[in-house]
Amino acid sequence: MVKQQANWSPYDNNGGSCVAIAGADYCVIAADTRMSTGYNILTREYSKICKLADKCVMASSGFQADVKALQKQLAARHLIYQHQHNKQMSCPAMAQLLSNTLYYKRFFPYYSFNVLGGLDNEGKGCVFTYDAVGSYEKVGYSSQGSGSTLITPFLDNQLKSPSPLLLPVQDAVTPLVEAEAIDLVKTVFASASERDIYTGDKIEIVVVNATGIRREYMELRKD
């Protein structure tokens, strides 16, 4: 008699993909709007992107219930920071906070795969990429979620970051203009939705730059 394994899992995967690209004075964060479970679609219009601070936006794919809980936790901690320091959190500061929040639940993780994007203190674009338990890294671009295996190789080809091990330290941000970066994001999602069943419906594209935060949408395949 083999020991009976648990057949109830506290987690579910709601699918979807996220991408973020950092530029010299902007940051583009995009995610599809499909939420699914198994072979069914729960909704075609779910936003996976959350504004954490004035110049800091997070996109998360994975288990949306955990994502929602994580967003609430971060919003609460940000509010406390604002009361104590009388200013908004900067993007690098929020990046560290997110990492600590995720590691706090190291032994019952948030099933949430995040990319954080925004402007740093000097107004330059920055993107941070995370795993489920808080390991993070500042990068020039990143992709997470079910379509990431399809998206990342293409971004590597078009935007390849120089190795962080090389000296002198080279900039990870892309030299592309904002409009070109948005074009790249649209192409990448259109391609991912062709081959990944969990990616589709609509893309929500959020652009953070000196003038503020702007949101736009694009239709994707609905099948």
Add this chain to the structure above:
Amino acid sequence: MSKSVIEMPPKGGFSFDLCKRNEMLAKKGVSPPSFRKTGTTIVGLIFQDGVILGADTRATEGPIVCDKNCEKIHYMAPNIYCCGAGTAADTEAVTDMVSSQLQLHRYHTGRESRVVTALTLLKRHLFNYQGYVSAALVLGGVDVTGPHLHTIYPHGSTDTLPFATMGSGSLAAMAVFESKYKEGLTRDEGIKLVTEAICSGIFNDLGSGSNVDICVITKGAKEYLRNHLQPNPRTYTSSKGYSFPKKTEVLLTKITPLKEKVEIIEGGDAMEE
């Protein structure tokens, strides 16, 4: 000393010798390779003059689409077609096999094939393999006895129905049929309903997608409408296009000449016949 076991040639059917080893590997965390399933929506309905079959065109390998425009309506006989859901290799193999058997039977009898013949051949094969041949089929055709539509399950059971759906999108498609089907549909009404049912599967089921294939079979004629509807064009193509200039980098070139191993003997003996 005589051998206690006589060596026998392997019998046909599946060999279960590796089951214990597979169990052991699974315990160690080695997962078996996935098969390509068609995660599908296939439908059939009987209308005034015959049978209409419909199918989507997406083939998936887990969460990835491996074929955006595959053919799921298979030829069985000039008057019989079969839609297949389940493991793609199984549906292809079983329909090809029975199609050949039907042709031999036609030569033997000198008559047009009957749908019940195809049905019996398929169900006998599938039952024999106890469900391991993972093929779920919607078989339809028109023969001397009239129009027929059947569903066949991987374990070998069959149903005879006026309208039927199979595959992961079967519930989405059946919802449409149950609402709108009535007896005595005309050809155009039938095609419209089948298209609606397949579209319901395409948009609401993640395992189905891309285009709609239709096959209309009537007494003495058949029409295979490949890609009858294409409701999913590519959504965005960049106007400026993309180039891929970076070739594979050459990091190191090292040439090692191999030693001569063969000695060539001039004027040796001619080769024996």
